[in-house]
Amino acid sequence: MPYRDVVAATAAIGALTRGSRHRDAVTLFSRVLSDGIPPNEFTFGTVLRSATALRDLRVGTQLHACVAKFGLCSNVFVGSALVDHYAKMGAMAEAQSALGDTHEPNVVSYTALIAGFLKNGMFDDAHRLFQCMPERNVVSWNAMIGGCSQAGLNEEAVGLFLEMCRQGVRPNDSTFPCVLTSVANAGALGVGRSVHASAIKLLGKLDVYIGNSLVSCYARCGSLEDSVLAFRKMKQKNLVTWNALICGYAQNGRGQEALGAYETMRAMGLKADNVTLLGLLFGCNHAGLVDEGYSLFKTAQLEQAGILKPEHYACVVDLLSRANRFDDAKRFLQELPFEPGIGFWKSMIGGCQIHWNKDLAESVAERIQALDPKDTSSYILLSNVYSAAGSWQSVSMIRRQIKEKGLKRITGCSWIEVQNDVHVFFNGDSRHSQCDEIYMMLESCLGTEEDEHCLV
Template sequence: MMGGLGRIDGVVEALEMFRMMSRKGVRIDSISLSAVLSVCAKGGEYDEFGCYENGDRLLRNVVLGEQIHGLAFKLGFERDLYLSNSLLDMYAKNGIMKSAEMVFHTLGKPSVVSWNIMIAGYGQKGNSGKAIECFQRMQFSGFKPDAVTYINMLAACIKCGDVDTARQMFDNMSCPSVISWNAIISGYSQNENHREAIDLFREMQFQSVKPDRTTVTVILGSCAGMAFLEGGKQVHAALQKAALHTDNYVAGGLIGMYSKCGKIERAEHIFSSMPELDIVCWNSMIAGLTLNSLNREAFMLFKQMRQGRMLPTEFSYATVLSCCTKLSSLFQGRQVHSQIVKDGYESDVFVGTALVDMYCKCGDIDGARKHFDMMPVRNIVTWNEMIHGYAQNGYGDQAVHLYEDMIASGAKPDAVTFIAVLTACSHSGLVDLGFRIFNSMKSEHGIDPELDHYTCIIDCLSRAGHFHDAELLMEKMPYRDDPIVWEVVLSSCRVHGNVSLAQQAAEELFRLDPESSTPYVLLANIYSSLGRWNDVRVIRELMSEKQIVKDPGYSWTEHKEQDTCLFVG
């Protein structure tokens, strides 16, 4: 009964059954204890940042598991291998590897199962080094790895992004199952090596291994990642032949593939033809509309989903908040925020980050910071969004202060963090501070500056009129022939009336990007601001001669809860 209840996630009922058994005086043996330990092994699941999704449940299960461990010792079952493996499994699945190691070291003679549990535990924690070490020790101790060993090693390496080692494990399997094929294909797909994933999918079929719903969904993701529409269509045709195209999980993959390949009508057709829709299909369709800049339609579909009494997930809310952001609709964003609070998702790190982004990009920087400060958990993306929000709204000092708070909190900045804080320094004229932060990237944080970082610091120097320093940096950097850098310089030359450098920058842009209207327009604006109308006429004639057309710009305003698009030529 305890085992059955545990398998259907009836954890509380299974534990109550164990208490009832004890109260009734039924003799407790090692099988009883193993059954209740298997229930305690159903701990929280790890998210992609290595945090447990359900911390309260984890704590409860670990405490109960430790109590069972004490009872097993008291009853003299500490040397029972079956029970010891159950203890190992409970600690490993709850991520308590130190306790698992302690149990493992007390085993007189571990079995292959014992080694497999330890490898799986290290893999779940994302520690592929420990998993590989355990795998090697297992072989050194005279144990032959079985299919489960290789699957656990495969999962451990893929979780850590070590696809090369995972491939070695896969190639060592004499007859890999569909689970193993799925694992290695997913590993390549997650690391954006989509070509290798598709090649393995073909090889899998040559080996007469029948793909399942997981396989085809992963491959559809790889086809989408490569914009390989023809391959996606072939998979779709095979799915129709196998009558799998109506499976909700597979349909979500098809909707995502067609959306990412720009065929939103095909995605909508699949969505509307489904006999029954689950949350995965709704989320895929909403995300697909957003991806194709159909944000109003995505927002309306979200409302339709709610009216159909389908409960949104964290992904649903994060996606619809991005719609509000792209529509610059603070009114709708606040409505969604209220619903998020009502549904209890405000503490979710992904939803919280999307809220920070929405408030920042809709101009409510105080609302963004208020929510940021209330978040119980923040990841690197959350910090980056808030720093960038300050930068984009002209609060350079606050952006730098928040960057310093981030460093002080122990969070490790990434390349995006430095783009955000350098942008803040550029927009607020914090030249010396920006240069110091730029120089600290490599020396203090081990991050090599890329094009965007050089662009930010050159923009910072040029805006402040430090053209000599900007030119010196441009001579040393590896991205001198990138048009964006010269556009930044040309734009700043207009502000400071530096005609000679402006002409040099324009000439570089004419050479690097002949079809772009930007250098012509910026140079003409510099001449017009100085009253050099003959030079303006020459530029316009040159544009006409080369058939260069300026792209129209537009702005977006929200008036009385209605969105209005104002096009400006």
């Protein structure tokens, strides 16, 4: 039974799109076409959304050709939908060209393109377009801030947030989760508190997204007190809220509390998902709760195997290796339902370093170097195992190899924020103005057990 007109047909396709029946929406669209009903801008808008949800660039391209056939390429609405589709598929050249075909592109068209640039790591293009677009609204600012956050451009994201406020654009509910992610990435506790305060001032009530971001942000900035406070203050909580709390405990080495939170969560009738499990395993790992972690994994394997991902398996390898249970770790690796990537072997060699397991470290290092000859970390870790075991000849041999192969070490660093100043430290750093006091304090904290021969 063909539809009466394009309005009825579009309504039917839209219902399918909204109901997430995207394949059906596309099929219905083709049927409407073959029934001889010419689609309009709304029809294309909704069916393009389904094509995006299906992540099917082929469908998008066919729809684009169809748009051209009906002379709708210059329509703003259709144009924006095309830009959005291509941008989400990562086809940035096509997205740009769709914007170019649009007669008078508006703020929506530009924002869709900017979001696409950021998702595809093209920060400079995004920034340039953001600067020169004719009009910016809160959504465009959010797209920039969120895109920077996701790309790890944390200073840029926080800077954009401040600039937005300075220009008098009022942040909304979506702005805060974006910027708080960056604050958390940077571990900037003071900035986090200011952002929190401005959210309360501007919005009054904080929704569950903002609450979740705060719980996580405070924990990742090292303030579990603030994190738990934010958690308790939330009226509505969802699985993400619990995950944020559990992961926060885990990251701060509080495995027992993570497990406790999980108990409470289950008592409230919530089921763990992959993030919950990862947080729990991570927490057990860092608190030395080997048996607890292993049994959580085993239970998940039996009861909800669907949530298990390579990360979870990697966590278990880490757990067993750190606990000196190398036989269990090896058996576990052999029984993996997939090929272990390089990270699995790195977990194991990390355990070898802790437990001075020279022989195993050698064979694992060989594997890592076979998988990635440029990998420096295996050399460093191996050399640390040798120095721990007192094999100085082997240490100098490794150092020579690193030099000969022209491998570069990426130096790790850490930082801490004190009253809005960020202090960064590298290994063996002596540049800080209070260097002497810091090393003195370190020595008194560490006692005399410190191994000076370690490279990392």
